Amino acid sequence: MTPTRRALATTLALTAALATAPAAQAADTPQHPWYFDTLRVEEMWQHTTGEGITVAVIDSGVDSSLPELEGQVLDGTDLTAAQAGAHIDVSGHGSHMASLIAGTGKDAGIQGLAPGVSILPVRTLVDSINFSGDERFSEGITYAIESGAKIINISQSGSVSEEELAEATSLAARHDVLIFAGTGNTGESDNRVAAPASFSGVIAVGAVDRNSERVPYSSSGPQVSLAAPGNDVPGHCDGLTGPACIVNEGGTSSATALASASAALIWSQHPDWTKNQVLRVMLNTAERPDDQRRDDYTGYGIVRPDRVIVDGEGDPGDPDSPPIFRDWEAGLVPPVTPEPTPETTPDDSAEPAPGPEAEAAATSENSSSLPWILGGTAVVLVVAVTGWVLYRRRV
Numbered sequence: 001m002t003p004t005r006r007a008l009a010t011t012l013a014l015t016a017a018l019a020t021a022p023a024a025q026a027a028d029t030p031q032h033p034w035y036f037d038t039l040r041v042e043e044m045w046q047h048t049t050g051e052g053i054t055v056a057v058i059d060s061g062v063d064s065s066l067p068e069l070e071g072q073v074l075d076g077t078d079l080t081a082a083q084a085g086a087h088i089d090v091s092g093h094g095s096h097m098a099s100l101i102a103g104t105g106k107d108a109g110i111q112g113l114a115p116g117v118s119i120l121p122v123r124t125l126v127d128s129i130n131f132s133g134d135e136r137f138s139e140g141i142t143y144a145i146e147s148g149a150k151i152i153n154i155s156q157s158g159s160v161s162e163e164e165l166a167e168a169t170s171l172a173a174r175h176d177v178l179i180f181a182g183t184g185n186t187g188e189s190d191n192r193v194a195a196p197a198s199f200s201g202v203i204a205v206g207a208v209d210r211n212s213e214r215v216p217y218s219s220s221g222p223q224v225s226l227a228a229p230g231n232d233v234p235g236h237c238d239g240l241t242g243p244a245c246i247v248n249e250g251g252t253s254s255a256t257a258l259a260s261a262s263a264a265l266i267w268s269q270h271p272d273w274t275k276n277q278v279l280r281v282m283l284n285t286a287e288r289p290d291d292q293r294r295d296d297y298t299g300y301g302i303v304r305p306d307r308v309i310v311d312g313e314g315d316p317g318d319p320d321s322p323p324i325f326r327d328w329e330a331g332l333v334p335p336v337t338p339e340p341t342p343e344t345t346p347d348d349s350a351e352p353a354p355g356p357e358a359e360a361a362a363t364s365e366n367s368s369s370l371p372w373i374l375g376g377t378a379v380v381l382v383v384a385v386t387g388w389v390l391y392r393r394r395v
Contacts, residue, residue, distance in 0.1 A: 030234035030244035031111040034210045035258070040306040041113065047309050050114030050264040052271060055101055055151045056144030057257075058137070059094030061086055062121035063240055066095060068109030069119070072102045076121035077143055079136040086121040092240045093253070094121065097155045100234065100250075100257040101264070110234040110244050113261035116268065120149050125156065137196075141168035145175050150267060150275075153260040154181040154202075155253035157194035169201035173329055173336045178275045180205055180260045182252030184219035191219050198223050200328040203279065206298055207231065207255040212287065214297040218252055225324060226286060227298035228255040228262070262305040269309050273316055276337075280323040281314030 028034050036042070054074070064073035064087045076086030089095045096110070098119045105111030122140040137158055144152050152172065172179050179202045184194035197204035198221075207218040207230025214220075215230055233254045235247035247254075267278050285308055286301025294300045307313040320337055322329055329336040 028232060028246050030109070030246065031105040033111075033229075033234055033246065034232055035229045036111075038210075039113070039262075039304065040310055044265060044306050044309045048265055048269040049116030050102070050261065050268045051116035053114070053116075053151065053264040053268050054118045054120050054147075054149045055114075055153055055260055055264055056120040056122055056140075056147070056149035057094055057098050057101070058122040058124055058140045058144065058152060058154050059097055059156060060091045060125035060127065061089035061094050061123040062098045062119055063087060063089045063092070063095040064121075066099065066103075066109060066240060067107035068099050068103035068105055068111070068244075069095065070104075070106065072104065072115075072117070073098065073119045073121060074147075076123070077140075078123040079140055079143070080123055080126050082126050084123075086123045088123070089240065090127045091125065092236060093125070093155070094123070095240055096235050097153060097253060097257040100254055101153065101261040103234075108244060110236075113258055114264045114268070117261065117264045120144060120147055124158075138164040138168040141165075141179070142171060145171055145177050150177060151260050151263050152177060152179045153257055154179065154196055155256045156182070157184060157196065160195040160199075162199075165196055165199055169196075169199055170332050170336075173201050173275075173325075173332070176275045178263055178279060179203060180256050180263070182207075182256040183221070183224055185217045185251045187215075187217045187219045191221070193221055193223065194219060200325050203259070204299070205252060205256045205259045207250075207252045208298060208302055212302055215249070217249065218255075218297070220296045222296060224296055224299040226259055226282065226300060227302045228258040229302075230255040233258075259303050262303040265305045266308050270316070274319040276322045277316030277319055280317050281308050283323055285314045 061078065062069065062073050073087065078084060078086045099110035099112055101112050102115055102117040102119050103110040103112035104115045122144055124136050124140050137160055141152060169179065181197040181202050181204060183197050183204045183206045184192065186192050196202050203225045204223040206220065206224050206227040207215045208227045209215050209231040214227065218230065230250050230252055231248060232246055233250035234244055235250060236242050237245040237247065263278055263282060266281060267273060282303060283300045285304050287304050288298065288301035322337060326337065
């Protein structure tokens with residue numbers, strides 16, 4: 001072989017090797033965190049970005065001057081004694097949650113999962129220590145409902161009166177509003193049951209990592225309904241004045257924000273659905289092993305809004321029948337939903353109904369066979385809250 005031909009052969013071999021070599025995975029950035037690929041975010045945004053949905057963030061306030069939140073934040077209200085304004089955020093916690101939900105990524109800021117969403121800030125925290133108390137907390141939920149929020153994000157816990165919060169969650173159920181709250185970050189210590197995630201009518205969210213594994217700090221228990229990414233999520237590492245970065249442990253706070261954003265995307269694409277239908281498809285399309293229905297760590301699974309929005313999976317079912325909290329809603333006076341009907345003995349001559357596996361909407365290549373959460377199924381999260389939670393712990 002001549003030198004010229006040898007050089008050409010070498011060049012072609014190198015070209016072929018480079019063409020067949022696997023592409024290196026892009027590093028996570030605050031504008032494109034790891035879960036954007038898992039959830040096929042770019043494809044979802046071709047259908048919806050969450051427009052038309054207002055998400056209330058009950059937290060430490062939301063700094064609307066952040067580049068990624070410019071034009072995303074409504075007026076809101078400050079329910080703290082400080083009365084500094086809903087757009088004041090001393091700790092930065094509420095602003096981070098708002099950015100994970102609706103950030104635009106502008107000027108290298110945080111890119112949220114649902115940038116078309118409007119954020120309603122409800123300030124109940126002055127900083128990382130001072131909480132306003134249970135009356136203000138329940139008042140915040142009421143304010144959010146009356147202000148037109150369809151989804152309420154509560155990435156915190158605090159001293160909560162059972163009676164006060166029960167009234168607020170009942171009001172949310174009657175007004176077709178979903179409430180998401182973090183389970184807490186005490187999984188490696190006392191694993192305490194934290195309010196408001198422990199209350200009926202509140203969708204408790206746990207945290208998972210990039211391998212879809214529950215993170216050790218995520219509090220567990222029968223109150224857990226769903227899970228979402230909590231590790232390696234965008235944030236501002238040096239306070240709100242610092243650059244956006246990736247935070248190793250965002251906690252169940254971040255997981256709750258991403259669950260709220262997922263619900264907003266689904267509801268935006270299906271504005272005629274009720275809260276029951278949005279939650280039902282979230283539960284039915286959640287990612288989890290084929291042989292499991294639910295557990296106390298990730299609930300019914302990890303949120304996968306892309307399966308609903310991109311693949312069209314999930315049967316919304318009866319608009320008036322909640323997939324969980326059915327008995328609780330029926331027991332309200334007056335009931336939000338019809339009283340559960342007694343089970344009847346099936347007719348032996350009748351053709352058997354399809355089982356849960358046949359009804360589960362999980363047919364795409366990106367899906368696994370998931371449990372069907374029947375609208376008539378009574379899944380009751382019973383948590384005895386007998387006194388006051390004397391110490392507030394942010395989630």
